[in-house]
């Protein structure tokens with residue numbers, strides 16, 4: 057079966073020299089048809105679909121403020137333009153389009169390459185460069201269409217606070233975020249959700265944590281997390297700002313690391329849910345990293361195998377993250 061993708065570059069959603077800009081995708085765009093996946097057209101999310109995650113007051117406020125033109129709406133800073141409401145609906149819809157294709161069996165797996173990103177947006181507020189929480193809206197759509205157990209794994213460098221907030225008390229969704237500790241948005245410590253052990257899992261890594269730490273965490277934590285929850289669908293918040301050369305953060309993943317990490321997550325989908333998995337673009341602020349990261353995910357999704365992706369070795373020494381991984385396992389009971 058095939059791999060599909062949606063592409064929502066939101067060219068008019070841009071603000072001065074803000075790092076979350078359309079240019080993030082400039083190198084990637086001309087290569088998209090060379091990754092062995094089939095493009096499908098993104099369909100905009102409806103107000104009703106977004107309102108399964110966000111309060112209607114927020115959705116209306118975003119629609120209204122965008123009519124006024126460019127504005128800064130939080131201190132991250134998060135911006136909107138005249139087109140941002142429509143762009144955000146299309147970004148969320150681009151993820152729904154992918155998840156529905158996978159759930160219906162029209163595709164084996166998918167990648168929603170969309171912006172603005174989503175994982176910081178909380179039910180009552182847009183924040184952290186994110187307007188609506190694209191992956192959360194798609195997970196809610198999957199639940200509304202009958203799924204009972206959806207896993208979201210987030211390997212963006214930043215904690216997926218918005219996704220965690222959206223599903224804090226939703227037993228049908230399990231959320232795991234591995235991220236750099238001590239940076240924006242400040243949440244995501246090990247015991248963020250003591251009432252939801254094994255279902256809400258945070259792996260806060262020290263700066264410079266890289267391939268070894270993430271791949272070890274995948275074996276030691278992602279695997280028992282998935283076995284315990286037995287998902288029918290896995291969604292992945294794929295942020296390539298965890299690359300060692302990202303301008304906003306200081307983790308240590310390489311392109312080969314993204315490839316191997318994605319392979320491990322895809323293997324979990326194969327073990328538990330017939331390979332049903334959808335990757336969703338979140339952050340990543342160097343256009344080369346984003347391009348190589350997206351290519352590595354497609355290589356894993358299409359099982360095209362031979363790629364090595366060894367062109368960008370991490371020049372920094374990685375810290376030993378063994379004790380941090382043990383702390384998470386101990387807290388969760390894995």
Ligand SMILES: [Zn+2]
Pocket residue numbers: 212213214295297338339340
């Ligand atoms: Zn990020």
